[in-house]
Amino acid sequence: MIDLPSGGIMPAVSVSDRRILFTLLAFGAEAGILAWEYLNGGVRSHHLLANPDLPAVSNWWGLLLIPLLTWWTMTQLRRRIESSAQYNAKGLAALAAFVCALVYGLALSLLFSHGSMLVDYAFFGLLAVALVLRLWHGEYLLGFVFGMGFVIGPVLPALFGAMVALFSWTVHTAWRVLWRKVRARRGLA
Template sequence: MHVASNSRRRTLLTLLALCAELAMLAREHLHGGVLSHHLLANPDLPAVSNWWGLLLVPLLTWWTVGRVERRAQHAASGGRSLKPAPLIAFVCALAYGATLAALFAAGSPLVDYVFFGLLALALVVRLWHAEYLLGFVLAMSWVAGPVLPAMFGAVIAVLSWLVHTAGRALWRRLRPGMA
């Protein structure tokens, strides 16, 4: 029954994400057409249409819910609870992405600080977890579409994973008392 409940939750959240993306695209279509966003906000570079969000957002949601459920099962088998952590991570990423999106839309000079702050945050927080990427992409999609934030978020996730993995390996090697 627990597996059926997880599958139902995964499907429901994926459908909810699809409906949200459809609503955003319908709004864009009714207000002048579906937007496209240039890479690095440079008109000389190719543009990516928000239509790709119909594929990306549900797939990212499906993958994220599956990853969280798998980590929760692994934690439960070890006698630990993962319960609030993924939701908190998702909400924090949503808030960070919304802040960045709002500053970008307003043309604020603070965008650079918040943008590079994410790089610094990747050094101390495990930003490779899927819930961070999903929250960031959903928040940023209102300003930059879902594809560009997903690409940037993936780079941040890989950077965070590399730094943390290298740090753990170095710590194991240098830890006193270990032969």
């Protein structure tokens, strides 16, 4: 155990060690999914916007994308945790965010694969969620990509998730700037 300056205790396993472990686990999970696909008819490719006239993206790209996304997520999480006095609370919040995004991605995948009319609501509902939650955090994107990856591979959900993350970051940043200006004008800052 390591004592933090804030009086908290951090487990002896460093976040960097966890970053390597989680990246290897993510790589293994993606390799397992691709092995299953390969043995059951071949690794699939998915057309952009589900339009056969547009280029197809192979699920093989997941072997590169998923580990990179996991590494980035763990690096981002490490920075947030190290700047906080609440080490355990930040870790649990990140885990909860990952699980919620995973479930959302799985639900969206199931709706899409069954041709449900609800897929449009779930798809655009993510933009409404982006107004409230900080979806630019890596754990949301990683969970979403893992959840959707079973049906349409990891690349297309990563592209869509990146757009949602950018939208969320833009809205939250604009709101923060506007709020600071309002507070400064009223003398509250």
